[in-house]
Amino acid sequence: MLEMTINDKACRGCRLCLDICPTECFSFDQQTAKAQVAVAENCIACLSCAFLCPSGAIGHRNHHEVKNFYRNIEFSQRMGRFL
Amino acid sequence: MSGDKVRLNTEWLCDCGGCHVALVDLHEKILNVLEKVEIQKCPVLTDEKGYPEADIGILTGSVRTEHDRHAAMEMRRKCRTIIAFGTCAVYGGLHGAGLAHSREEIMDHVYRHSPTTRTDFIPGNSISGLEKMVTPIDEVIDVDLYLPGCPPHPHFIFEGLSALVEKRSPRVGQESVCAGCRRTMVRTEVDTLREPNEGVPDNATCFLSQGYICQGSVTLDRCLAPCPNHGMPCSGCAGPTMQVLTEPTRDIRTEISERMSRLTKIPYETIRTHLEKSAKTQYAYAMATKMIGNKPTFLIRKWIAEGEAQP
Secondary structure, three states: OOEEEEEEOOOOOOOOOHOOOOOOOOEEEEOOOEEEEEEEHHHOOOOOOOOOOOOEEEEEOOOOOOOOOOHHHHHHHHHHHEE | OOOOEEEEEEEEOEEEHHHHHHHOOOOOOHHHHHEEEEEEEOOOOOOOOOOOEEEEEEEEEEEEEHHHHHHHHHHHHEEEEEEEOHHHHOOOOOOHHHHHHHHHHHHHHHHHOOOOOOOOOOOOOOOOEEEEEEEEEEHHHOOEEEOOHHHHHHHHHHEEEEEEOOOOOOOOOOOOOHOOOOOEOOOOOOOOEEEEOOOOOOOEEOHHOEEEEEEEEHHEEOOOOHHOOOOOOOOOOOOOOOOHOOOOOOOOOHHHHHHHHHHHHOHHHHHHHHHHHHHHHHHHOOOOOHHHOOOOOOOHHHHHHHHOOOO
């Protein structure tokens, strides 16, 4: 089952994820001023939120990864070697 | 020194020397490192001119002169693991902005027409020849590990070095500088871009929300966000995030424009055009790497020409 997490410490409260999510998976906690995952079941793994999040705070697991056909494979492989 | 220590060589190429200072910034932790590591060659500590055999080689700086190229190749020959250390080594660094000009323009400006010196000749045989391009070291030699940052924060240096010595995988984050910033991103009615010297930004609110350009959201966190937490917008010194590097449709200027236009009332096009006009500043740290330079949408020479054509 697909899991979606938000790193609370990294969330800046911009609500961009609420804006972009096509299936309304997120809610906003007014008290902490941070986004929360409300209905992870709705997630279609489009990853729009992860790409738009300024902090890189949103993580997805167990989702279907689209084949890496249009990226530069050589550079993508280097990313695994970053300390 | 005992024979079971990990042998370390460090060498600097074209850089400011700050990365070597960052090693010393480990403070007391450097003692933990020295228990397990023997420093054989280090330009600021040892008088070793040759390149002894070593387990780990730390290379800082990019390849800009003939000497840099020679040193990088010697290090590769003698070290089992090479770490490209610091933004210059990984992406070409700040002097990568020199690629916006030709070698002749740079030599002329520095040696012939410098407004603060009287001499006007280009030095001949006393210095190592300037290469045509600024080259990140992985285009010259094979690199095993990358640690960007200008300089990398000691937190990441210690984690990286201890992981190597202990032969485990390092804990690496892929968050951006925003993740470590304490400012809150809020929606505002701001409708004009502001220069960094215009007014005093509010310390609790995100720079983007206030109309200031900040590169926090497109910059990999290898610094623990000191600048935005102390009142200065991020200048992107640790280089772009992974998604900017690997995704053809993602770019520094488009990502900042998209986020900022959603937070404020400033139109997307206005922000993007502003970033293109100031491209030499916005892309300074990473423009020398092919990861940015080869993007089909990266048209720095066109942007500079357009910027210079307008008054």
